[in-house]
Amino acid sequence: MKQKSIKGSRNVATILTYVFLILGSAIMIFPFLWMILTSLKSLAESTQIPPTIFPAVPYFSNFADALTSLPFANLYVNTILMVLARVICAIVFSSMAGYAFAKLNFKGKNLLFTLILVQMMMPSQIFVIPQYEMLASVSMTESIFALVFPGLVSAFGTFFLRQAYLGIPNEIGEAAYLDGCNQWQAFTKVMLPLTGTSVAALTIFTAVFAYADLMWPLVVNTDINLMTLSSGLATLKGQFMTNYPVLMAGSLFAMVPMLILYLIFQRQFIEGIALTGGK
């Protein structure tokens, strides 16, 4: 009898777990669904009261309108170039510095590492005005380089990859020396390949945050052809104040690249973020 009631309460708990998870998932997915549904409605249908759920007739010209009012081809290229450049810079420079901080001894190491730690604690907004002024003083705003600029080096990446190198036993590096490698070869041929998981996590972390960044691209590039997907979308909002079907179509265009990557590398995304978490 008692056995049965324990089993019963466990079943109730399981059912409640599923109910909560499914309800939560519905709330998480609904805005995306609504975005797609609205993007397929005519302006008149989208403002019908009471609202229709599914479009009476799928209406595709919102996508055409979004494409003609924003240079999406440029936005895609700019965003991809910015993300790619920031990722490459973060990986190359942070790998080098992370390796050095973990495995080499040099003068001022502790002081220099303190510089890394202190930078990590400061919010990026404190740098924005002078960073902008620096670019403006050499007339380099309104360029792809300007988009990349604040991400040329990564204190967080250095810290994160240092952790990865600390986890590799010193004997492996020493073995490389005995086999006749010099310092640089030991790093590039032996140590670097061992940090694959961490490099992948840093890649995802850097890409996700660069892609989401809004204030910097908005400030530094005001030419519509040099904007990113995020800042371009902010401009579209100004143009189509209340034409939500077009705005939804534009938002879908902006979301698609990262969503496709997420669908393919879903596990790596989540585990990468969990690994870099606590930033």
Place this chain on the structure above:
Amino acid sequence: MVAPTIIGLLVLNYYPLIQTIILSFSKTKTFGAMEFNGLNNYIDMFQSPEFWKATWNTILFCILTVPVGIILALLVAILLNAKVKFKGGFRAIYFLPMVCAPAAIAMVWRWMFNGEYGIINAILGVKINWLTNPQTAIIACAIVAIWSSIGYDAVLLLSGLQGISKSYYEAARIDGAGRIKQFFSITLPMISPTLFVTLIMRMMASLKVYDLIYMMVDQSNPVLPDVQSLMYLFYREAFVAGNKGYASAIVVWTILLIGIVTVVQFIGQKKWVNYDV
């Protein structure tokens, strides 16, 4: 090998840091020239009702989003840590907002919160002008912020939960402890270090909130003063109005605020975070 990173940090971060502090004691003149003007920016700032309102909005936003967001994220993490089918799928769904630009997310929520045609009013059967009413605009922004952050926080907390050995729960079950008792005497103390890190991170992020509110509430929206955060005010002063000196004072103030909150958290953690595991 550390040269590129260190030079980069000095040029991109440390020099700008000093510049911002200097700017906050300077007056912007035409053609970007600067003139030292002592504490005037700070005096102007402390006398500005708009500034105090923005400070309050920022704190209110933090109060509205952080506790609810963290509790929901913990709940999701605990449920995902149980034996459920389709676990990976659920995790992927909750994590979805993380890979979407906040600009795009804010756009659909603006539409859903629309006072006339919004689906939220239609579902609730009410007629609230969410984003043009001074009382509800910040609540709407907070809801979007919570929705966006649950998955990310849940993933962090889940990795903490997975580190708890199953044997603790078995021992508790043998001693006859129920699920609730197990949660408070095993789960919560064991996860407290992860919870603390997540909490600190989320608080810092919400004190710096900008992009979401910027996309949800336009600069021409009359409720702007009632929702604008410190970083929104900073953006407008620095890059719309061109008062770079005054804006620098705002950002210095915000960093002090974040610093104070973080220090308080670190002192408070001794009371509840358990490191002897």
